[in-house]
Structures are given as structure tokens and as C-alpha cells.
Amino acid sequence: MFCRTAGNETPAMLSRILSSALRPRAFVRALRRRILGARGESCACAYLRRRGFLILAMNWRWRRGEIDIVAGIGHHLVAVEVKTRRRLWNLTTQELVRESQQRGMRHLLKAYRSQHSALVRRLLLWHDRADLIIIRPTTNLGTAWLKVTHHHEHFFF
DSSP states (O other), rough: EEEEEEEEEOTTTTTHHHHHHHHHHHHHHHHHEEOOOOOHHHHHHHHHHHTTOEEEEEEOOOOEEEEEEEEEEEEEEEEEEEOOSOOOOOOOHHHSSSSSHHHHHHHHHHHHHHHHHHHHTTOOOEEEEEEEEEEEEETTTTTTEEEEEEEEEEEEO
């Protein structure tokens, strides 16, 4: 699946970067990283919607963790971790999502389920699962495109 970037998405967390006292080079790197991540997450949301997923939340935070995308499909409540890469690195999926991150996602999804129990019951989302979406750049006839790779049930709960 390929998704063309619009280039006009800006993350809501830019104000936190702007208020921090970073050196100019570090500031620019942090800003680029946030914008790249926001574009990747918006592209992943569009991809999931086209696949029939119902997006329930984006960047859902609880205590010290965050789920990039919380979605529902069929009878599954899905936590989606989005990894956006600027270069075409050949990393395995185990290198992208560590064991500690998997445990954290499990706890976060349980917290989401308990805090939004009425919505989850109404949508009949009985099972939990976690997916991984990897977004990498590719070139197609000289135009910048993003290649979306979706790993279903990347890790189990």
C-alpha cells in the first residue's frame, strides 16, 4: 500500500518543542522527528480507515505511556504502534518493538478498555490485539511516496 504525503500535517505537540531551550541543531532534529512521526501516523490512520478499521483514538496517553492509534475492527480492540522511518533500513519487527514496549502496550490497552468500557461494549469489541505499521519512504517516478507495511497481530496479549 502506498500513501502520498500531503505535507501540511502538523503535530499538536510542537508547542512543547518550541518552548524548550534546545540548541538550534537539536531543535531542528526534534522538530523534523515530530513532523515525520505525525505524517506517518496520519498516513497510517488513512490506511486503516480504507481497510475498514474504526479509529477510536490517536495518541491516547495514560500515565507514562501512549498508544499511537486505538482502533476497532470486527470484534477486536486493536492497539496500533506506528514506526516511521526516514531511510530504508532492514530492521526486524522485534528490533522495532522491544519486549518492554509490548508489555506496556498490553497495560495501556487494558486501561483504555476500562476507561472506555461503555464504548467498547457498545461496539462489541471483545478481544485485544496489537498491530504494527511500518512506514518507509520509496520513490515512484521521482515522487516521494510512503510504503505502508501492516503486521497483523504483531504481538499477542
